[in-house]
Amino acid sequence: MCAHHDWFHHYSPLSSPMDVILGDDCAIQATGVGRISVCMHAEGKSSPAVLQDVLHMPELHGNLLLVSHFAKRGSEMCFVGKGCSILDQRKIVACEGDLHGNLYVMWITMLPISESAHITVLDSFPAEGEDPPEAALIADNSGSKASIDIWHRRLGHLNADDVIRMA
Numbered sequence: 001m002c003a004h005h006d007w008f009h010h011y012s013p014l015s016s017p018m019d020v021i022l023g024d025d026c027a028i029q030a031t032g033v034g035r036i037s038v039c040m041h042a043e044g045k046s047s048p049a050v051l052q053d054v055l056h057m058p059e060l061h062g063n064l065l066l067v068s069h070f071a072k073r074g075s076e077m078c079f080v081g082k083g084c085s086i087l088d089q090r091k092i093v094a095c096e097g098d099l100h101g102n103l104y105v106m107w108i109t110m111l112p113i114s115e116s117a118h119i120t121v122l123d124s125f126p127a128e129g130e131d132p133p134e135a136a137l138i139a140d141n142s143g144s145k146a147s148i149d150i151w152h153r154r155l156g157h158l159n160a161d162d163v164i165r166m167a
């Protein structure tokens with residue numbers, strides 16, 4: 001769940017807003033659904049990923065990941081002490097987080113839309129001599145070649161969200 005419309009690189013408005021009940025029993029409306037490109041951090045490495053079926057909830061304060069959402073897609077969540085890990089389908093740690101109060105905060109940064117790859121899922125490969133669909137092989141590389149982590153350090157450890165907002 002995400003409040004920031006501008007973080008979505010693919011977005012579809014819902015035909016009618018949907019009420020989502022949060023942990024404190026309040027209801028907030030979801031107005032759309034889409035995909036967000038992120039960089040997940042684990043074991044000293046950063047890996048790009050795409051979060052799918054993200055609900056856009058303009059009134060939400062912060063962003064939320066649902067354990068059930070990851071589990072339905074073959075990922076696992078591991079909670080040990082004050083640490084949390086997301087394991088991908090190959091059981092490799094894709095993202096780590098730490099306990100802050102009663103919530104686990106995951107080490108995820110948003111990738112600017114200009115750094116995201118556009119991928120097309122094909123029902124079948126093009127026949128010999130046919131061109132692939134336009135979006136199948138495109139990666140927009142018009143922005144800085146430096147990662148968010150590098151800009152974070154260059155700008156005196158400025159919050160990654162603020163680095164993205166500046167870009």
